Amino acid sequence: MDGAVAWFLPQSAHNTSRAQNRAHADNHFAVLRSMFPINADAPRLSDPSKRSAAGFYTPYFQTFTFDGLFRAGRANFILAQYRQAWGWALTQASTWLEVFDPRWEVVHSWGGCPTWQLSQYVLGLSPRLDVGARHFELAVHAGSSLHDAAGVVLCRDGRDDVHVSWVRVATATLEEDDIAISDAADSISYTLTAETPVFVLGWPTEPTAWTRLSGSCTVTLVSPT
Numbered sequence: 001m002d003g004a005v006a007w008f009l010p011q012s013a014h015n016t017s018r019a020q021n022r023a024h025a026d027n028h029f030a031v032l033r034s035m036f037p038i039n040a041d042a043p044r045l046s047d048p049s050k051r052s053a054a055g056f057y058t059p060y061f062q063t064f065t066f067d068g069l070f071r072a073g074r075a076n077f078i079l080a081q082y083r084q085a086w087g088w089a090l091t092q093a094s095t096w097l098e099v100f101d102p103r104w105e106v107v108h109s110w111g112g113c114p115t116w117q118l119s120q121y122v123l124g125l126s127p128r129l130d131v132g133a134r135h136f137e138l139a140v141h142a143g144s145s146l147h148d149a150a151g152v153v154l155c156r157d158g159r160d161d162v163h164v165s166w167v168r169v170a171t172a173t174l175e176e177d178d179i180a181i182s183d184a185a186d187s188i189s190y191t192l193t194a195e196t197p198v199f200v201l202g203w204p205t206e207p208t209a210w211t212r213l214s215g216s217c218t219v220t221l222v223s224p225t
Contacts, residue, residue: 025069028065028069029077032057035056036056036057037057037088038085044056044100044101045099046103058099058100058110059085059097059111059113060098062081066081066117070121070141073141073225074143075121075122075142075145075225076144076145078117078143079146080145082118086111086114088100089111092106095107096108096110097111098110119151121141122140122141122151123153123164123166124139124142124190125137125138125153125162125164125200127156131210132199134157134159134197135200136153136162136201137200138200138202140190141225142166142168142186142224142225143224143225146168149164150163150164151164155196159196160194160196162194162198163193163194164191165191166189166191166221167189169189187221187222187223187224188221188224189218189219190218190220190221192213193216194215196214197213198212198213198214199211199213204219204220204221
């Protein structure tokens with residue numbers, strides 16, 4: 001598991017190659033698929049003294065691993081895990097389970113990583129509280145399995161929040177001298193609505209500067225990961 005954790009550090013921190021990073025990620029995928037609830041026959045973490053040579057799949061640890069995987073462009077895998085693992089959990093309780101076994105606490109913040117990860121990565125707005133309460137960095141990690149998404153991103157200043165919606169649009173075809181040479185990656189039509197102005201880094205019209213946005217603003221984002 002140490003190798004899987006190391007892969008989520010910035011590459012400069014451990015000086016590994018892209019191929020090594022991919023191998024670490026693939027190993028992590030295989031480990032999760034071998035565990036309950038993805039593997040229904042695997043042992044459960046029924047009490048704190050429970051031990052397993054293979055380890056256990058816990059909601060808490062995915063707060064860290066899924067964060068790195070989203071940034072590495074593995075959104076499809078994570079969304080599938082939400083559907084399978086947290087989908088199973090919702091058949092046991094309507095609240096966030098502490099672990100994937102209802103004999104533990106059934107209301108626990110450790111089970112809630114999909115909430116903030118969907119807001120930050122699928123809606124695409126990462127808070128930049130180091131700059132200001134209404135400052136965000138835009139980077140949508142949509143994968144290819146979602147057609148659309150919508151939600152609300154909270155602001156820390158207590159004023160009105162930011163509403164986001166996006167929908168996938170048809171793949172464009174790149175042409176050269178009127179000859180189709182390749183298909184471009186998917187694009188999404190992205191709409192941000194804010195009554196009180198917000199400041200976004202990475203807005204396509206001026207991607208390297210903070211862009212002041214208010215009202216309803218729509219752009220096309222190419223190649224969301």
